Amino acid sequence: MILTSGLTLFGIGLLAAAILGIASKLLYVKEDPRIALIENSLPGANCGGCGYAGCSGAATAIVAGIAPASVCLVADAETSAVVAAIMGQEVVQREPELAVRDCTGGLRATDLFHYEGALDCRAAHLLYGGSKSCPEGCLGLGSCMRACPFDAIHMGPEGLPVIDSTLCKACGNCVDACPRGVIGVSGMSARLLHLNQTTDCLAPCRQKCPAQINIPRYIEQIKAGDYDGAVMTIKERNPLLVTCGRVCPRPCETVCRRQYVDETVGINMLKRFVADRELRSGVHLPVPCAADTGKRVAVIGGGPAGLSCAYFLRRLGHSPTIFDAMPALGGQTRYGIPEYRLPKADLDWEIQGILDLGVEAKLNTRFGRDFTLESLRADGFDAVFIGIGAWQASGMYAEGEDLDGVMGGIEFLTAHALGQKPETGNKVIVVGGGNTAIDAARTCVRLGADVTLMYRRTRNEMPADVEEIVGAEDEGVQFKFLAAPARVIGDENGKATHLEYYEMELGEPDESGRRRPVKKEGSEQRMEATLIIPAIGQKPDLGCLYDDNEEGTCPLETTRWQTIVADPDTFETAIPGVFTAGDVYTGPDLVISAIGDGRKAARSIHYYMTEAAIPVPETTQKGMIPYTLFKEIDSVERKKRAVLPHLCHGEERNCTFNEVEGPLDEQQALAEADRCLRCGLVCYDRDEPFLAEERETTPDS
Template structure:
């Protein structure tokens, strides 16, 4: 067969006359994407991924069906070509709805089958919709009323007009999808004989209790407050979540449990060790974040200055609160909106929300912001508090400074910076601080085995820390040293700042690996890796695969052959023969060795 000259992306090549353009291009090193799998289907490929521009042709041409001819000029990566390929790929994915997870479900933290339950409702099968939702969420009526709606932000209907009202449909299924007048409960599996203590009766604890009980375990809930519900009861106002609805759903869960203990707080009435002595095989901790983030500003201790959580909790508990005539709420989240709107309902004549960024950057739900504005609440944007002014021990005004947006910060949002000389005061007789929450460390008294991460929250890796005997060496140095001396710790992994600890830790014959950007000169470790800070990797994880990912991240500064050799050395430090074909297997082996020890 004769050869002809053609030009692809400016390069002249020789190809067999009448050969298929796609094959000719690939033979000469041009990568044109295609999903074609059967040569007999060339004219009907229709994946639209191999489309190219050919001079003189009307529109784009499929390379899998076009034949090579003399002088053909082909362009494979123009903007038009890439745009049509992208559209074709989206259409292909849209056709494979049995294989592809919808963007709404991907955005849902609970991974609810949203397309499934919406389809059930559309077909009039309300009970089936409720059953499907309860596979992931045991409180659909409550969650449907207060859900932040991450799913709706990703709904593909946004490309047309507005998203499907997923949260409202979830609420509808929860309210009306009952069986014989009661919410559907799946069959409980055979009794396992295992006892589980669930500490905390909020949404996390209730969900854990529900699914553990369905799995056949004997569940006991320990709740510090007089009633179950946690932040749903004491942090979300009645107008958003009627407590009668919440009580109805909680009753379904408590009916599955062996015991419910109210007014019993971890750190005050019992400890983890005490629960173990009571015979519990496992403990779930879901105590919530009930401490308010402080502004650390002068005058914060004045009478009339509340935290958002404290204010909402006292209102929910029906404690008497004297709301001021002029209320200022600091913050831009849902708690701030709840506090502001609750103040209006309690009789405040003027409520102002102070936020240091713009309204578009507020983390609160858009409908909460819109409803707050409709209720007459004022918004003071690009304003930051700098102090509280008071007379005779009570707050009289909030001292503020104007802000302007500067360069983007780590979140991608432009960072607010103060405007010099723009200080001013807002007269007020009540200030509510709603800038975030944190763990109340008093709840952990007597449970020293619970390890906190650098943000002050319970470390999600605690199950591995129990297995490995790894502790927070900076705060438990003497305990760690004692356990090394008595032989109860067989292996030591020292990461990040901890590598600068006293060298005594490394002189007791314990297999030791150090991963740190700061390498002490006097340590005697088996393996020393100049890796990244462990805390800089992606958060806490609770499984072996996640531990592998974090170790990979810590070792990422090492590259090429050196990285490979150090990994082998790391595996050999555990007296393990290394016969693996790739780095991932060695990573896993290293972690498995740590987990075994």
């Protein structure tokens, strides 16, 4: 019996062995030897940060072609090179990335309700979007911290995640764990390409800034004494910070929450402080650029828009060449802004910093004469940017304005900047109320003339910066308000001698919101003049775009204001691959607006050359976010705003083109930075004395 059983089991064993032997021949799967080689080359951390189940899973994915040789987040570049060699691939070193937090709320954000659910941000978000009052801010329950396999995140004392850059491997687990998008993974290029989103932590000043500079961050860096860090934060959005520190009219300050406590924060003063600190050092801080892409872009026009576009294209790894008709770069910042506001040596230094990145410039080269769009294509440029500005002065629409002794405002300022010394005589009339009119008037004062500025509305309606108007008054410019030119009167030699004008009165508001000036019949008067400068507007000169044939056709769509039509989201014109921005697109506008749009155009050009489409997210911020514009600011101590020092005083200003204003000193800058409320969408810093008082008066719960 035992023998029979033993033989039976032995027979079954032989049969099973035979079946397995046959199956192994039929079903055998040979493992790719590269998997073992790659797994042995990886660090063996098995952290899962790469998204695969350990190093074996990652090695299998690499061999299958699903993952790149650089998939491991823990390994260094040498390991990636070894893995690539096993796969017969070339390693392209990727840009360093880090997890970054975009929220300043934390404990400052008030609670909408008392939350007693699971201590997980994703769970809390499912309940009415979470308990915090800010719809986009951090919920503070630390899901990102627990999701990080490298212990690179901890919750700080302000109730916000703090990221250790030395431990972060940019795996993205924290991004996946955050339901509010508070944390993101980005490198330099991603930051340069990012457009403000309504889901970002945007203080009102950031929303209003045409260049989208992260104002709260650079002020916080100044407050901490990290002046170089502040410069680099600004340079992620604006390469002309020395220039803007002097000429920007500060739209950001018009929405600063601090104005509802005492006065707005001197945002532009602080920009100038750190910009001048770099300037006076004589050394440009190193600006990183991405690896060369081999793509070439022609940038037509070397003004603020063109310089900004070229700067950001170069930082993204492309090769821009600037073509400019003038003998030096800068556009209106050089030829339209006088030396006493923006010293040309400072502008030269700033522009040189852009060129030193590897931007080529071809000067005295006129579009339409020395080259065309077709010739640029033939020369191998992959895209074209047109930023030729608005250099053509608008007329007064007055009889006799073509007489000798009548010179447009931008024409006069350009001639002076070129050293041509236009003849002013002793009685100058400047017609207009904008910054160009003020600049022309103050320049003529410095050339020894008695100057009258004529404006058809009142002082309250003048579009020029208040500081510029006050400066003109201090220097002796006379103002003739509610007066408009009727005709220019000349002598027998065709030289202007008088300006005849009408008295005006204000009627109903027009499209701009200002009261419309209405002529008083029979109010004509004359004023003697040796030079009349109309400075009532500018428009682009698009003659360079027209063909020389009889039809005189223009390849681009234009408007009745002589501006180029382009997509408002991408800045691409009717010709694919041709983009535009600046005054030739918007009409005369701010320097900071041209800089901001130059970056956005560079972004579109980058995507045009590297990807099939130009992405514009639906959440892209285009206007102010209404719920962030509240005016009730409590628990904040009143603090006096800083005042910029004046380098020139009294009569000294009237006989020199030396710079009028100077920068804050370090003590003033630190005090002004301390006035910033470090705003987010709805949160802001309250002062400790008020908070202590609140804690004392709040009953225990």
